[in-house]
Amino acid sequence: xxxxxxxxxxxxxxxxxxxxxxxxxxxxxxxxxxxxxxxxxxxxxxxxxxxxxxxxxxxxxxxxxxxxxxxxxxxxxxxxxxxxxxxxxxxxxxxxxxxxxxxxxxxxxxxxxxxxxxxxxxxxxxxxxxxxxxxxxxxxxxxxxxxxxxxxxxxxxxxxxxxxxxxxxxxxxxxxxxxxxxxxxxxxxxxxxxxxxxxxxxxxxxxxxxxxxxxxxxxxxxxxxxxxxxxxxxxxxxxxxxxxxxxxxxxxxxxxxxxxxxxxxxxxxxxxxxxxxxxxxxxxxxxxxxxxxxxxxxxxxxxx
Amino acid sequence: xxxxxxxxxxxxxxxxxxxxxxxxxxxxxxxxxxxxxxxxxxxxxxxxxxxxxxxxxxxxxxxxxxxxxxxxxxxxxxxxxxxxxxxxxxxxxxxxxxxxxxxxxxxxxxxxxxxxxxxxxxxxxxxxxxxxxxxxxxxxxxxxxxxxxxxxxxxxxxxxxxxxxxxxxxxxxxxxxxxxxxxxxxxxxxxxxxxxxxxxxxxxxxxxxxxxxxxxxxxxxxxxxxxxxxxxxxxxxxxxxxxxxxxxxxxxxxx
Numbered sequence: 302x303x304x305x306x307x308x309x310x311x312x313x314x315x316x317x318x319x320x321x322x323x324x325x326x327x328x329x330x331x332x333x334x335x336x337x338x339x340x341x342x343x344x345x346x347x348x349x350x351x352x353x354x355x356x357x358x359x360x361x362x363x364x365x366x367x368x369x370x371x372x373x374x375x376x377x378x379x380x381x382x383x384x385x386x387x388x389x390x391x392x393x394x395x396x397x398x399x400x401x402x403x404x405x406x407x408x409x410x411x412x413x414x415x416x417x418x419x420x421x422x423x424x425x426x427x428x429x430x431x432x433x434x435x436x437x438x439x440x441x442x443x444x445x446x447x448x449x450x451x452x453x454x455x456x457x458x459x460x461x462x463x464x465x466x467x468x469x470x471x472x473x474x475x476x477x478x479x480x481x482x483x484x485x486x487x488x489x490x491x492x493x494x495x496x497x498x499x500x501x502x503x504x505x506x507x508x509x510x511x512x513x514x515x516x517x518x519x520x521x522x523x524x525x526x527x528x529x530x531x532x533x534x535x536x537x538x539x540x541x542x543x544x545x546x547x548x549x550x551x552x553x554x555x556x557x558x559x560x561x562x563x564x565x566x567x568x569x570x571x572x573x574x575x576x577x578x579x580x581x582x583x584x585x586x587x588x589x590x591x592x593x594x595x596x597x598x599x600x601x602x603x604x605x
Numbered sequence: 606x607x608x609x610x611x612x613x614x615x616x617x618x619x620x621x622x623x624x625x626x627x628x629x630x631x632x633x634x635x636x637x638x639x640x641x642x643x644x645x646x647x648x649x650x651x652x653x654x655x656x657x658x659x660x661x662x663x664x665x666x667x668x669x670x671x672x673x674x675x676x677x678x679x680x681x682x683x684x685x686x687x688x689x690x691x692x693x694x695x696x697x698x699x700x701x702x703x704x705x706x707x708x709x710x711x712x713x714x715x716x717x718x719x720x721x722x723x724x725x726x727x728x729x730x731x732x733x734x735x736x737x738x739x740x741x742x743x744x745x746x747x748x749x750x751x752x753x754x755x756x757x758x759x760x761x762x763x764x765x766x767x768x769x770x771x772x773x774x775x776x777x778x779x780x781x782x783x784x785x786x787x788x789x790x791x792x793x794x795x796x797x798x799x800x801x802x803x804x805x806x807x808x809x810x811x812x813x814x815x816x817x818x819x820x821x822x823x824x825x826x827x828x829x830x831x832x833x834x835x836x837x838x839x840x841x842x843x844x845x846x847x848x849x850x851x852x853x854x855x856x857x858x859x860x
């Protein structure tokens with residue numbers, strides 16, 4: 302479990318608050334999506350969780366251990382793939398990287414070797430284990446970074462943009478792996494990414510940060526349901542749309558998009574169309590996806 | 606703890622040996638530069654009376670220059686690349702991997718200094734007498750160099766400009782520690798300035814034992830050995846304190 306209490310980080314004499322009183326609970330065995338636009342404070346929060354940055358105030362506990370006061374025990378609780386960094390040595394082979402980081406995590410040589418073999422086999426890298434990582438594709442390098450994060454079998458894994466720059470196949474492999482880790486091994490995974498389809502597919506719960514503050518922290522379904530009241534409807538009609546309606550017309554069919562606060566208002570719209578002699582082809586409720594929710598959250602006042 | 610240290614040293618050696626050609630080129634440049642400079646300073650000849658002393662001095666410089674290069678350049682590169690952060694997320698205390706890096710740097714510094722010194726000895730027939738009395742000053746010189754290297758690494762934790770500062774200091778050491786001319790030939794004020802720099806006092810103490818036949822007691826009574834001891838202790842203390850301070854600062858300011 303990850304517990305964050307009133308975590309705050311200020312920088313410089315101007316006391317800019319990069320992270321402002323953020324509190325979170327990530328239950329054991331869940332996949333937690335941690336979202337926000339660039340500069341929202343996600344990476345700063347992750348660095349504080351990983352013990353790479355000292356909070357100005359507040360507390361982080363990983364698996365029950367305080368990162369500041371019980372650093373050694375807390376560090377044993379997690380592995381991480383950090384955003385925008387190599388995470389592994391390019392001049393070493395995949396095998397050498399895993400052996401190094403495993404021993405740095407306090408594992409014995411034989412233990413690391415067994416674990417490294419399992420991980421490299423699982424991630425499809427066993428045949429290339431003795432090749433230098435610098436010669437690998439971006440996807441393979443990211444798999445090695447993930448294997449490094451997992452080498453000590455940590456109960457918590459922090460993944461900062463793990464699918465950034467990966468091709469479709471590599472992204473699929475990483476997504477499958479994330480799901481397996483959480484569902485089958487009970488690993489707690491905190492995931493940040495700008496690929497919201499990945500979050501919607503994998504995460505049990507989602508938190509959104511904006512300007513250093515949390516603006517939402519809800520189970521994914523609940524978060525989507527919260528925005529369902531703003532559902533959009535698409536009405537397809539024959540020919541051109543009547544005046545007063547914004548529509549896209551193609552091949553003799555117009556698609557009118559309407560946004561309503563209450564579903565009952567859709568009947569009024571349909572009635573207005575009927576009154577103007579418009580022939581209705583279809584009426585579809587457009588469900589909001591996480592991208593809609595995210596955009597709404599980061600452009601509106603606090604929602605949580 | 607020992608396992609972590611062994612892993613760090615093993616990784617450091619593998620990373621360095623991944624590009625052996627770079628080391629060979631460094632060795633060639635170092636040797637050629639030394640012999641070339643001595644040829645110019647000797648006005649067209651290699652002076653047998655100066656070569657052994659200057660070779661000991663430039664050996665000290667090579668040790669310092671290469672150890673610092675391995676330690677600081679790797680640290681800056683790893684901070685940029687992210688492997689430094691990845692290696693920090695362990696149960697080990699932060700000074701332990703740094704100690705491993707320092708040991709790796711010292712191994713490479715010593716190896717380069719030894720091979721680069723051996724080549725001129727063979728090429729120019731330079732003989733350096735070996736005496737037990739030189740052992741203690743040599744050990745202190747080694748600690749002196751490593752303390753300075755650790756100080757640069759401590760600065761590298763927070764300063765992106767450390768590369769320039771490192772070049773400045775190592776250039777000053779090359780100019781003033783006796784690599785070109787023995788310290789005894791310097792004007793007094795310049796000799797005082799030179800002794801503040803790392804390696805100079807160590808080279809002076811070694812020179813006194815090897816080439817002037819002094820005993821350790823003699824080097825002590827000349828004031829060189831006590832000065833070397835104080836210089837080394839002060840440098841070690843300052844580098845240790847600076848590491849603690851800058852590690853804390855890096856954790857507060859990392860962005």
